Amino acid sequence: MSPTRFASEHKVIYWGTIVILVGLVVTGLIRYESVKTSNQTLSKANQLQEELVKAGYPSPDTDTIERLLGTDGGQVCEDPGDALKTALWKIQQANGATGPGMRPVISDSKAVGAERIVLQVYCPDQVDEFDEAVAELDTDDTVRR
Numbered sequence: 211m212s213p214t215r216f217a218s219e220h221k222v223i224y225w226g227t228i229v230i231l232v233g234l235v236v237t238g239l240i241r242y243e244s245v246k247t248s249n250q251t252l253s254k255a256n257q258l259q260e261e262l263v264k265a266g267y268p269s270p271d272t273d274t275i276e277r278l279l280g281t282d283g284g285q286v287c288e289d290p291g292d293a294l295k296t297a298l299w300k301i302q303q304a305n306g307a308t309g310p311g312m313r314p315v316i317s318d319s320k321a322v323g324a325e326r327i328v329l330q331v332y333c334p335d336q337v338d339e340f341d342e343a344v345a346e347l348d349t350d351d352t353v354r355r
Contacts, residue, residue, distance in 0.1 A: 250281045258331045267324055283332030290340045319349040
């Protein structure tokens with residue numbers, strides 16, 4: 211049997227091997243990116259947890275932080291000084307009554323501080339904009355510990 215005849219008879223095997231190898235390479239690259247992303251997510255979540263504990267907040271669950279904030283801060287970093295978000299935040303800082311009894315309250319400083327820490331870890335370029343947006347808010351130590 212000549213070498214050229216052998217190669218032509220087994221062409222399907224060669225092409226099948228090439229397709230399988232290319233598929234394995236693509237799968238490996240995709241999985242590598244996934245592991246790399248999950249390592250970054252875990253690193254950011256651990257950093258946030260450390261910063262929050264250092265600032266006196268209770269230790270949050272890193273699994274929850276990973277799911278909510280990912281690697282880029284998710285919703286928290288999407289224009290944190292946005293007027294609608296600020297308005298909704300102000301409404302949520304009310305006394306809990308409805309109708310004519312609803313009144314704004316002075317929010318606790320720690321509530322604003324927690325979001326600032328999240329911004330410092332996930333999107334430090336947004337901290338100045340956030341500080342400007344909340345500068346006019348009245349905050350104080352209103353929650354008894």
